[in-house]
Amino acid sequence: MSADEFQQLWKKYDARLEHSLQLNLRLLREVQSQKARSVLRGLTAGRILGIGIGLGYEVLLVLAGWVVHRQPVMVLSVGAIILVTAVAMAAYLRELILVGRISYADNIVDTQKKLAGIQRSIMRSLRISWLQLPFWATVFVTNELILTGGPLFWAIEIPLVVVFIVLAVYLYRNLTLENATKKKWVARLIRGTGWTSVSRAMEFLREIEEFRKDSGSSSTPASPSSTI
Amino acid sequence: MNDAEFLQLIRDNKGILFKISNSYCRNRDDREDLVQEIIYQLWKSAGGFDINRKFSTWMYRIALNVAISFYRQQRRSGLRISFGGDLHLMELADSPADPDTEEKINLLQQYINEQNELDKALMILYLEERPYRDIAEILGITETNVATKLSRIKGRLKQQLVTLNKTFL
Numbered sequence: 001m002s003a004d005e006f007q008q009l010w011k012k013y014d015a016r017l018e019h020s021l022q023l024n025l026r027l028l029r030e031v032q033s034q035k036a037r038s039v040l041r042g043l044t045a046g047r048i049l050g051i052g053i054g055l056g057y058e059v060l061l062v063l064a065g066w067v068v069h070r071q072p073v074m075v076l077s078v079g080a081i082i083l084v085t086a087v088a089m090a091a092y093l094r095e096l097i098l099v100g101r102i103s104y105a106d107n108i109v110d111t112q113k114k115l116a117g118i119q120r121s122i123m124r125s126l127r128i129s130w131l132q133l134p135f136w137a138t139v140f141v142t143n144e145l146i147l148t149g150g151p152l153f154w155a156i157e158i159p160l161v162v163v164f165i166v167l168a169v170y171l172y173r174n175l176t177l178e179n180a181t182k183k184k185w186v187a188r189l190i191r192g193t194g195w196t197s198v199s200r201a202m203e204f205l206r207e208i209e210e211f212r213k214d215s216g217s218s219s220t221p222a223s224p225s226s227t228i
Numbered sequence: 229m230n231d232a233e234f235l236q237l238i239r240d241n242k243g244i245l246f247k248i249s250n251s252y253c254r255n256r257d258d259r260e261d262l263v264q265e266i267i268y269q270l271w272k273s274a275g276g277f278d279i280n281r282k283f284s285t286w287m288y289r290i291a292l293n294v295a296i297s298f299y300r301q302q303r304r305s306g307l308r309i310s311f312g313g314d315l316h317l318m319e320l321a322d323s324p325a326d327p328d329t330e331e332k333i334n335l336l337q338q339y340i341n342e343q344n345e346l347d348k349a350l351m352i353l354y355l356e357e358r359p360y361r362d363i364a365e366i367l368g369i370t371e372t373n374v375a376t377k378l379s380r381i382k383g384r385l386k387q388q389l390v391t392l393n394k395t396f397l
Binding site for chain 2: 006007009010012013014016023024025028029031032057095103104105106108109110111112115204208211212
């Protein structure tokens with residue numbers, strides 16, 4: 001069978017499928033309005049919700065910081081939690097901006113690479129959030145506790161802070177895509193956080209690289225530049 | 229471009245929608261869902277369409293991008309639009325060809341289904357007889373790369389058809 005015959009066969013296949021498209025203005029408007037709403041249920045909605053909740057959380061933390069402003073350890077702890085939360089929210093915001101910049105009219109390799117890249121960044125936001133853990137061990141430490149807590153307080157507080165620091169650093173370093181395939185506990189911990197789509201995205205990024213590198217030369221630009 | 233002009237362009241190029249949805253989705257509901265999604269994305273991107281360029285090339289880019297994303301998400305549930313009653317966006321009437329051709333078409337379709345998302349896009353564009361230059365532009369790879377990949381894909385397809393023919397004979 002020659003190459004041309006495949007194309008002839010495809011034409012026959014095309015003729016076999018006698019589709020009819022029932023698209024009129026009413027249906028088009030229905031598609032426009034309903035799809036516009038449904039898009040918000042996806043990644044964008046999750047990020048907007050995350051930023052909304054994060055903002056509320058930040059306001060509460062600022063209020064809490066203001067209430068305890070005469071307690072330096074508490075203020076520092078609350079400040080650190082605010083900072084980590086702000087970094088995680090910035091990551092969410094960045095993902096939202098990236099989603100907004102994606103154009104399906106760009107070439108397939110570039111667009112798919114951007115989409116898969118966004119899914120991969122979900123993991124980064126998750127890792128950052130764990131860095132606030134040690135500050136939850138110090139957020140209740142008042143001036144009075146420091147001055148009058150005695151050996152018992154320090155015997156509890158110091159190991160607690162050390163354990164939380166070690167745990168936060170350990171989780172930050174180990175919650176990676178590579179480990180999710182190697183360590184069961186990582187896979188369990190990140191299940192339900194979009195891990196499956198992240199995993200597929202990583203696999204797809206590898207496929208895109210394979211697909212692109214065959215010729216060994218540069219790609220065509222994202223927007224059409226040649227005359228058609 | 230107003231809605232009426234947009235509708236006309238979609239109707240004129242509806243074959244692209246059908247062939248892509250058939251190649252990326254196995255069941256009818258998913259196909260209709262994908263066609264809806266492609267039409268929506270085409271409409272959303274219509275403002276950026278340069279009328280000096282070929283509509284079909286622009287449409288292929290969007291349709292294939294949507295199809296690949298849709299395929300990878302394994303269809304999100306609850307997003308299909310119901311138009312009420314028995315009204316569907318897409319009506320399918322399968323009219324079989326002669327048995328020999330039918331068998332070959334099935335083998336070709338089976339082969340397309342076995343390809344990964346990107347090779348599938350490449351294969352569809354080749355079968356649609358798009359010039360290498362257009363294929364390279366739509367996919368975002370070089371013409372040399374297109375030629376290399378197509379030669380490999382065609383070689384594998386020929387091999388598969390020969391093997392299957394031997395099995396059937």
